[in-house]
Amino acid sequence: MAKGQTNKGLTERLQAALKERGQRWTEQRQIIVDVLAASDGHATGAELVERVRQDDPSATPSTVYRTLDLLEELGLARHHHGPDGRETYHLEETTEHGHLHCRGCGAEQELDAAAAAPILKAITGATGFSADLDHLSLQGLCATCRADQKG
Amino acid sequence: MAKGQTNKGLTERLQAALKERGQRWTEQRQIIVDVLAASDGHATGAELVERVRQDDPSATPSTVYRTLDLLEELGLARHHHGPDGRETYHLEETTEHGHLHCRGCGAEQELDAAAAAPILKAITGATGFSADLDHLSLQGLCATCRADQKG
DNA sequence: TTTTGTGCAAAAGTTTTGCAGATAT
DNA sequence: ATATCTGCAAAACTTTTGCACAAAA
Numbered sequence: 001m002a003k004g005q006t007n008k009g010l011t012e013r014l015q016a017a018l019k020e021r022g023q024r025w026t027e028q029r030q031i032i033v034d035v036l037a038a039s040d041g042h043a044t045g046a047e048l049v050e051r052v053r054q055d056d057p058s059a060t061p062s063t064v065y066r067t068l069d070l071l072e073e074l075g076l077a078r079h080h081h082g083p084d085g086r087e088t089y090h091l092e093e094t095t096e097h098g099h100l101h102c103r104g105c106g107a108e109q110e111l112d113a114a115a116a117a118p119i120l121k122a123i124t125g126a127t128g129f130s131a132d133l134d135h136l137s138l139q140g141l142c143a144t145c146r147a148d149q150k151g
Numbered sequence: 152m153a154k155g156q157t158n159k160g161l162t163e164r165l166q167a168a169l170k171e172r173g174q175r176w177t178e179q180r181q182i183i184v185d186v187l188a189a190s191d192g193h194a195t196g197a198e199l200v201e202r203v204r205q206d207d208p209s210a211t212p213s214t215v216y217r218t219l220d221l222l223e224e225l226g227l228a229r230h231h232h233g234p235d236g237r238e239t240y241h242l243e244e245t246t247e248h249g250h251l252h253c254r255g256c257g258a259e260q261e262l263d264a265a266a267a268a269p270i271l272k273a274i275t276g277a278t279g280f281s282a283d284l285d286h287l288s289l290q291g292l293c294a295t296c297r298a299d300q301k302g
Numbered sequence: 303t304t305t306t307g308t309g310c311a312a313a314a315g316t317t318t319t320g321c322a323g324a325t326a327t
Numbered sequence: 328a329t330a331t332c333t334g335c336a337a338a339a340c341t342t343t344t345g346c347a348c349a350a351a352a
Contacts, residue, residue, distance in 0.1 A: 024306060024351050035182030046341060060309050065342060081232055086341080099247035102278050115277045126266045129251050139286035143279030175326050175331060197316060211334050216317060237316080
């Protein structure tokens with residue numbers, strides 16, 4: 001889906017979920033979902049507030065945060081914590097994935113389910129834990145930076 | 152080392168590092184290092200402020216945070232982020248380790264280097280990343296909670 | 303028309319910063 | 328003596344909350 005464009009399927013899911021709970025579809029909620037969709041799933045709460053306000057200057061932090069909470073309740077969004085500890089939101093429809101942050105070059109890399117499978121397996125083997133891929137946020141040195149250090 | 156007791160080796164390292172940089176050893180810094188040592192390496196900034204103030208009511212947040220920053224600069228302390236995103240500090244002398252947070256029962260388990268080795272190996276194999284054990288903070292279900300869910 | 307949502311404003315919680323006075327060297 | 332530290336106070340920043348008005352159903 002191109003950025004800045006309304007995500008039709010998502011809107012429908014949102015409207016259905018709201019209707020079922022006797023809650024209301026509003027333009028603000030649509031904007032927030034759109035912004036979240038356009039952010040490809042990696043934006044802090046504060047960033048989302050700022051972006052929403054670009055689309056709709058009258059929007060307030062309270063509405064954005066309340067909507068993010070609502071979206072999580074509805075199972076349409078999730079959040080995890082980045083290396084700086086701030087909340088980072090993404091839509092649940094985004095494929096579940098982990099994150100890798102390189103402390104050398106600052107690059108952020110996604111870790112899809114297939115790539116993560118052996119890692120999760122190793123975690124279970126070593127600890128008995130079944131780790132949540134969505135909360136897997138690793139820091140370290142990427143292959144390039146490791147090579148640079150050696151050279 | 153028993154809690155509430157001054158960590159002699161650490162104090163000496165701190166004094167040496169400060170002297171080398173032309174900085175000063177102060178009682179406040181000693182208290183903060185002691186509190187950190189007594190916390191076994193798992194305390195948020197705000198918690199440390201509170202604990203330091205129990206020993207020395209005149210201590211202020213600014214001093215505590217400035218000292219924590221200093222200790223990190225000197226390589227005597229480190230911080231990572233817990234599942235709630237807040238900074239968690241621990242002394243560097245503490246054996247490097249990761250953390251596992253169970254979303255079922257809330258238990259927190261440490262992950263020592265030996266247990267983590269296969270996990271880090273799997274991460275490198277799958278991604279090329281050399282992950283920092285100290286920043287490894289996983290969430291998931293522990294073995295007990297997984298069994299409960301099945302039962 | 304009735305319930306829910308929004309904007310506003312202010313508060314809460316954590317962490318940072320400026321500055322004058324105090325302290326270590 | 329002089330550069331560094333501390334406490335104080337206030338600010339910065341993210342996130343939350345209370346309330347009266349606006350809007351959706």
